[in-house]
Amino acid sequence: MPRLPPRLSPWAPLDIHAAPVPAVTALKMAHLQRDHAYCEAALATSDFHRVSVPLLTSFRGCNVHDAVRISSRLPAFNNGFTASCSLSVGLAMYIRHVVQPAASRHLHSEIVRIDHLGTFACRPIVGGHDPKAMSEHAAANAIDITGFVTRDGRKITVAANWSGDDPRSQFLHEVRDGACPLSKPCSAPTTTPRTGPIFISTWAASKSADRQDHRST
Numbered sequence: 001m002p003r004l005p006p007r008l009s010p011w012a013p014l015d016i017h018a019a020p021v022p023a024v025t026a027l028k029m030a031h032l033q034r035d036h037a038y039c040e041a042a043l044a045t046s047d048f049h050r051v052s053v054p055l056l057t058s059f060r061g062c063n064v065h066d067a068v069r070i071s072s073r074l075p076a077f078n079n080g081f082t083a084s085c086s087l088s089v090g091l092a093m094y095i096r097h098v099v100q101p102a103a104s105r106h107l108h109s110e111i112v113r114i115d116h117l118g119t120f121a122c123r124p125i126v127g128g129h130d131p132k133a134m135s136e137h138a139a140a141n142a143i144d145i146t147g148f149v150t151r152d153g154r155k156i157t158v159a160a161n162w163s164g165d166d167p168r169s170q171f172l173h174e175v176r177d178g179a180c181p182l183s184k185p186c187s188a189p190t191t192t193p194r195t196g197p198i199f200i201s202t203w204a205a206s207k208s209a210d211r212q213d214h215r216s217t
Contacts, residue, residue, distance in 0.1 A: 014042035016092045025093075032086040036066050039085040046092035048072050053082055062122035062138045075099075075148075078115040084141045087119070087203065091143060094202065098178035099148070106171040109150035115157075117144040117199060142203035148175075162197040176200050 006012035007021055014028040032039040043050060049071045056064040068088050071080040075095065083091070095114070103111045121137040124130075136142035147157035154168075161168040179202050 013038065014045070014089070016042065016045045016089065016096060020093070020097055029086075029090065029093075032089055036085060039089060042089045043068065043085055043092070046089070047074070047096075048088065048092055050088070056082055056120060056140060058120070058122035058138075060122035062120075062134075064120065064140045067120075067140050075111045076113045078113065079118070081116065081119045081143065082140055083119045083143065084139060087141050087143065091202065094175075094179055099175050102171050102174040102178065103148070103150065106167040106174065107150055107154065107156070109152050109154070111148045112151050113149035114145060115147040115149070117146060119143045136203040142201060144199045144201045146199045158197045158199050172200070 003009075004012075006015065007018040008024060010024050010027040014025070014032070028042075032042065051069040053067040053069050054065065056067040064084065066085060067082050068085055069080060069082045070088055070091075071077065095111075099111055099114075103109055119137065119142060120140040121135065123135055123138060125133050125135045146159070147155060148171075149155050156168045156171060158172060162172055163169065179200075
């Protein structure tokens with residue numbers, strides 16, 4: 001019996017560079033939460049520079065084991081960040097298979113920088129119904145993206161470019177819509193009554209997270 005190519009086999013390691021196969025990729029992404037060695041092997045196929053952080057702590061009492069300090073040259077980030085392994089893998093998948101293709105289609109350019117507000121924050125969900133329910137940020141499992149910079153110097157921000165029907169807006173809507181079906185991070189535009197959308201929040205599907213809530217907020 002012929003063997004399946006690795007990208008079609010749910011038992012093969014996840015390769016971030018390989019084109020996703022939705023059902024198979026979803027199984028592999030779910031496995032990241034159960035097997036840290038599997039997650040580390042997947043992250044090693046990314047273009048991120050990574051440094052292991054065995055224990056990430058907060059004075060408020062949040063502890064994250066086996067986190068990763070992430071930096072990158074292409075695209076760069078406005079600041080390096082420390083995240084869970086599963087978020088790091090999901091973000092690498094998201095950039096390669098959603099963000100860059102969308103930039104090529106709508107902006108005819110490449111994204112060279114991603115601006116964000118951070119990952120690790122020991123706090124409950126902002127505006128949540130349960131004041132004890134912790135945000136995915138408390139597990140370094142979410143990142144709030146505010147904008148993108150193209151190779152030709154254009155800056156696309158959620159605050160300035162979300163509304164409308166021009167190429168920048170179309171790009172932002174596509175990268176928002178493209179997150180969940182691909183690899184679980186999920187994403188949602190986060191808004192305030194005064195400013196409208198201010199960032200796209202993406203997060204890795206944790207063991208306990210309900211996909212329908214906005215735990216990253």
